Amino acid sequence: MNRRRVLLAAPRGCCAGVDRAIATVERALELYGPPVYVRHEIVHNQYVIKALKHKGAIFVEETTEVPEGSVVIFSAHGVAPTVRQEAARRHLTVIDATCPLVTKVHKEAARFAREGHDILLIGHEGHEEVIGTIGEAPEYIQVVDSPDEVQNVKVRNSDKVAWLSQTTLSVDETMKTVDALKEKFPQLISPPSDDICYATQNRQLAVKQMAAMSELVIVVGSANSSNSVRLVEVAQDAGAPSAHLVDHAEQIDEAWLRGVTTVGVTSGASVPESLVDAALRRLASHGYVDVETITVAEEHQHFALPRELTSPECPELLNPLSEAPQGAKSQPFSRNQKCCSVLPQALSTELDETQVFIPELALPFPERTSPHQAYAERSVLRWARRTGLVADRSEAHRMASHAWGHCAAVAVPKASRTGLSLMACWLAWMGVLDDTAETHRTRASFAEAVEGIRAVLADDNAPIGHPLVAAYTDLDRRTRMLGSPAWTGRHGETTAQLLDGLVDEQRVKQEGLPSVAEYVERRRITGYMPMLYNLSEIALRCELPSTVRESGPYEQLVTASTDAADFINDVYTLRKELAHGETGNLVIVLAHEQGLTIEQALHEAALRIRQAVGDFQTAEQDLHSALTAQSMPVRDWRATVTMVDTMHDWIAGLPAYYRTSGRYHRLAA
Known part of the structure; x- marks a missing residue:
């Protein structure tokens, strides 16, 4: 038998969008108490709906059924703009639980409509998601249910036609419809990325x-x-x-x-x-x-709760900058040090007289660490002594307190013992370079180091004098042995760009605070992340193929993760930089440009971190869709997955490092 x-x-x-939608209703019930009204079923599952009804949720078909002034939640399937307008007229408190991937389709529909395209929406007539998408541009959108309906489609201009799709369709059936549409409209424009969501495709x-x-x-x-x-x-x-x-x-x-x-x-x-x-x-x-x-796949996606549940207007809500309760990890600090003279007087006074709590960021990725951390810590000290980066016991103690092995352990936890130690040494080198650039009394030393490293980049046999140059040369030679010629070329380019950015940053500091937009753009170069991602490939032995590296979705992924990591750094290093009179920090720039207090600016920075993480998750979905649609060698696929997971680790691991490292909590006088 x-x-x-x-x-x-x-x-x-359950996918990330469904988890988010259910958690939204549960959290709203906790905050506002029952009843909370939900327009349409929050998700299409009778078990979930019954459980939420039992907790106090009331499901309605239209907002007109909701008493004026009540709380209403929009379901994960999205709504048309007219529904939002009706809710505003009825003075309803709106919480939007629309899945971010559905929101992406709405934005694509609105953009195509603004550009004058007829939009062919592949989906099922009458489905809530389709109704919501049509509402973005009803005069431009027509629904196509199957390949059989293509022959009846009529458009105003066959050269300006685009297609979108419902996110929950069969991939195979959708592509049959797309192929039929392309045959009829050769100029058909596809969305920037596949609209069918990652969860639907994976299942x-x-x-x-x-x-x-x-x-x-x-x-x-x-x-x-x-x-x-x-x-x-x-x-x-x-x-x-x-x-x-x-x-x-x-x-x-x-x-x-x-x-x-x-x-x-x-x-x-x-x-x-x-x-x-x-x-x-x-x-x-x-x-x-x-x-x-x-x-067939592993899923790590997580979508943050709607912004209405983290609103600064509601201090009892999930505000990442609420005053820390007793025993919480948030670190208070008072400003009794002098600030850089370019800060506005009002801001300088506020910094002197108030306490600010560094926010505890709720990030969607798991925090992991390497079992080889202690080995990496020891390796850093041995290397620093050998290359002259630390000259005496005091400097060695200071280097040890910075715990670069810990930083590497949470950033690239899957690296081998050798790879982790190499990354820790690079992090230590960057830390010394950064400190040398920021401290007024070492600016001349910084300029000397930059010129020496530039000379090494141009000629391997250039003379080595400055300790930073000696340390760089040692690491560079060890690392290049492990990389391909293409990787070596990129490494030289990112190093040169970093040096140029740091030098330019010194010049700009003399001119006053930049705008937020200027600061963010420059931070993407001087924040070390491009160089660190390149080094992560070596530490993890997973060089990316050029087809992935040069793709639009991957470039967006790098930008979003770089912003998230840099902004997290700014939030957690604010105390150190203020103590040293430095102004190169997003929080300070936001406070200056928008007239905010430091606490308000910290809140704004936290929101920008959340936005960057959201952009990262969207780019991750776009990359997954793009790669699924093409044939790729297993080795290249694994390298790509490894690098995306590593970006998760950088984002999730940095706060843990910043909270404990002596680099940020035992400040020099």
Whole structure:
């Protein structure tokens, strides 16, 4: 008798957008108390809806059903602008739980409409998401449900036509419709990235792989869930003899199991894992005890709660700059040191007289650390002594207190012991270079070091005198041995750009504070992140192929992650830089340009960090879509995944380092 087994698809179940939507309702109920009104079902799952109703949520079809002045939440599927206008007329407190990936489609629709394009929206007429998208530009959008409808499509100008899609469709069916549209409209413009969300694609890929090995596929999900229905269709198209949609385990019919040895199980993107567990228990009661997971991708996406739930106007809400409770990690500091003379007098006074709490940032990526941290710490000190970067016991103690091994351990936790030590040494070199540039009494030494490093970049045999030059030369030679010629060329370019940026920064400081836009642009060069990402490839032995590095989505990913890391640095290093009279900090620039107090500017910086992280997550989705659509060697795919995960680590790990490093908490007088 053949062994009965279950093939369990991964990923499955709730996606980041659904998690965010459910958490939004639960958090709103905590903050405002019941009832909280929700326009349409927050997600398409009857189990979730029932649970939220029990907690005090009231689901309505239109905002006209919501009493004036009440709290209303827009569902994850998005709404048309007219709905927002109606809510404003009724003085409703609006919390927008629209999935960020749906919001992206709305923005694309609005942009194409502004440019005068007819928009062909591939989707199901009457679906809430489609209705919301149409509302962005109803005079420009027409819905195309399938390839069969393409022949009836009429446009005003066949040279100005674009397509978009509902995010929860079948990838294969959507591309059939796109191909038919392109055949009719050769000039058809595609969206900047695939509109079908990462979760939908991943779940369909998993079902395809699982269905080919299954005699029966069970999809846990509600009948009004578009993505769940699509999973059944995908399973059937992929070769499963039988596939069924069930809302809960009790709907699994024993008759389906007769003669079946292998059952595939998955769930839609709005289904809690508890419903899948119940389905597995029911199958186990019929002898399907062995469970094998079929994994096609790992998902780490997380979307922050809507900004309405972190509003500075509501101090009781999730304000990242609320006064820290007793015992919290946020670090207060008072300003009794003199500030740089270019600061406005009012700001200088405020800094002298108030305490400001550094925000505890809620970042969406897990914080990890390397088991080789202690080894890296020791390696840094040995290297610094050998190259002359530290000359005596006092300097060695100071270097040790900066804990560069810790910084490397949280930034590239997957690196080998050798790779981690190399990264820690580079971080230490950058720290000394940065301190030399910032301290007034060492400016001449900084200029000498820059000229020496430039000479080494131009000629490997250039004379070495300055300790920073000797240390750089040692690291450079060790690192280049591990990289390809292409990598070596990029490394030289990023080093030269960093030096030019730091020199330019010295000049600009003499001219006063820059604008926020100017500061952010310059920070992308002087913040070390481009060089550090390049070095991360060597530490992790995962050089990126040029096809990925030069792609638009990857460039956007680097920009967004660089901004997030730099802004986090500015928030946590504000105390150190103010103590040294430095003004090269986003918080100070924001306070100056917008007339804010330091506390208000810290809040604004925290919001910019959240925006940068959101941009990063969107770019990550765009990159995933772009790479999924093309054939790529396994080695290149793994290198790309490793680098994206490393960007997660840099963003998540830096706050932990800043909170504990003596570089920022035991300040020199």
